[in-house]
Amino acid sequence: MRKFVFPGDKISDRVLKIPYVYSDGKASYAEAIGILDSQGRYVPLESPYLPQVGDQIVGIITGVKPIGYKVDINTAGAGFLHSRETRMRFHLGDFIVAVVKMVDEAGNVDLKEARRLPRGKVIDFPSSKIPRLIGRHSSMINLIKKYAGEDIVIGKNGYIWIGERANIPLFISVAKFVEVHAPQEGLTDKVANMLSKMKRE
């Protein structure tokens, strides 16, 4: 049975080391509103993006310096892409897709494997709900791409790039639908319904 948990609610009798959970040495407690699914797993419903090594992120170049680039990756501090990590030259305002290389104690994030994304729009989607937008084995995003176009890159950080050739208004309305209905089951079917209805209209 799925049930809501709130900050301070016990989610396990063991000490767990996972994001948005704290422990008193004996048991573990939620730090954010979330859902305890049928297997007893805690899934936060709302959480600012906490970068993890290996995450694919979408970012925006906000600073160009000789040693590298400042990249907005939807965290309070900027991400950093060192010049030696890339042979490409970037410019202010470029959208990129990259991978988190390292995160230190002070919250600094280093990036690697950066690649420029062409002209498009970046929207800000709750990062905790990104897994719902991708779906199991990418089922959701593949479905959306069938209708909105292939030029969509989803960053784990909540930034989503939509290329100019894609159907931006359609993607935005589907993203809003997923955001609103994220906690519900059978979401892919609902989105499929919505999309085929939109196509008919």
Place this chain on the structure above:
Amino acid sequence: MKLIENGKRLDGRGLDELRPIRIEVGIISEADGSAYVEWGGNKILCGVYGPRECIPRHEANPYSAIIRVRYMMAPFASYEEHGRMGPTRRSIELSKVIRNVFENLIVKERFPNTQIDIYLDVLQAEGGTRTASITAAAAALINAGIPMRDVVAGIAVGKADGHIIVDLGKEEDNFGESDMPLAISRKDKKLYLIQMDGLLTKEEIKEALEKAEKAVESIHAKQLEALERYYKEEKREFKW
């Protein structure tokens, strides 16, 4: 002024009875988290922003987020004259004590070098705005996904006409013998805000605390209900 007659208060409430409370979360589209609380005649809007880059930079803490609270009373929030905009001695103090509630609840070390802003606007005031504000801020912070160790809510207890009463209204606040605003957490039942004015004996304080602890449970329940409603989306109709 007679505040209590035959066990009934001016507005007809019993001694332990709360005013009606309504909570909504997620009502500001541009905020990271938000809440609106109507508590008796109080109307409070709360917007939470962050964690975001700490400005000015030199105030940043490399080990944790810093919390900022700005509590403000609108100039039209009372039946009396048109108030003045901007901070007052009262609002500065209230901002500070409210901030301290959340500094002790938020898991600040998750977000070093950042700030979290909590803005509280009292649009209509009728006694108990600080406790209603804390209640609103807690719901808005959860809505923003700011990690916290517990859920907190505010409740004022006090004394009027010789009786310990719960959730003081404006007249009871102004003309009663004593007022004790508190913030109590749900899991640990700890007091995160304690203020008091007027005269109370230790016995009376004990009684008041017990009554507060009981009353706050229904406020916690209202906070959780509002959050569940929002995330279940029973009410929000999706528009094309």
Place this chain on the structure above:
Amino acid sequence: MVGDGMDDLKDVILYHMRRDVMLSTLRKGTRYDGRPFDEYREIKIEYGPIKTAEGSAIAHIGNTKVLAAAKFEVVKPFADRPDEGVLTVNSEFLPTASAQFESGPPDENSIELARVVDRGIRSAESVDLKSFFIEEEKVLGLFLDIFVLDHAGNLFDAAALAAIACLKNTRMPKIEEGEIVRKEFTGPLKLKNYPVATTLAKIADYWLVDPSLDEDKVADSLITITTVEGHVCSMQKREGALTKEELLDCIDIAFKKGNKIRSILERD
């Protein structure tokens, strides 16, 4: 929330790309939120949400939400108009309402907003300030406070609508021995007409009614035109430049949209 979620620096850096990408959507005949070019988002008015004020209203235009509240006080009249009351419009961009707003004294944007709303009401003579006279050296001052509660674009139209709806909701206070008796009223404030503001944004060749936040940010031209039945009562060009023909077209649209919104005000 799904949004643009960007701050000032990025506004500057991303301006051109944002504008170009928006244009390619507009060329397909639609806006990011799917609206036709000449359509407002959904408009709703709530009357009297603030009981402590003598009048109040919240105007919703889509997600944009603006509260206006009216309070009376006894004040001294201006020397050049000894028989008239005083109307003061203030606006507050609450930091609660947007990551773009900061606490502190009002900035130029919020001052401009208050003054545009003020001019619309004053030019239309919607309120008979002579009726605010009490006795020599004593008149009623009406403080109209505008609070932005949620900024999702086009604050000007929402603020003007909240202000006039607030005045419609305002009750005249009872006066005794030259002082206001609080919580007692003599009747509604008489309003002569309903000034309504309509903002149009131009992006390349496209004129858009009721710009969203996205559109606000990249608009080449922005103009707010306030109308009453049959008359324009205030205009404020806020960005760019317009030709005469464009201005006249905008006025036509402002009348059309203004009349529609007036019918909402008259209906409720």
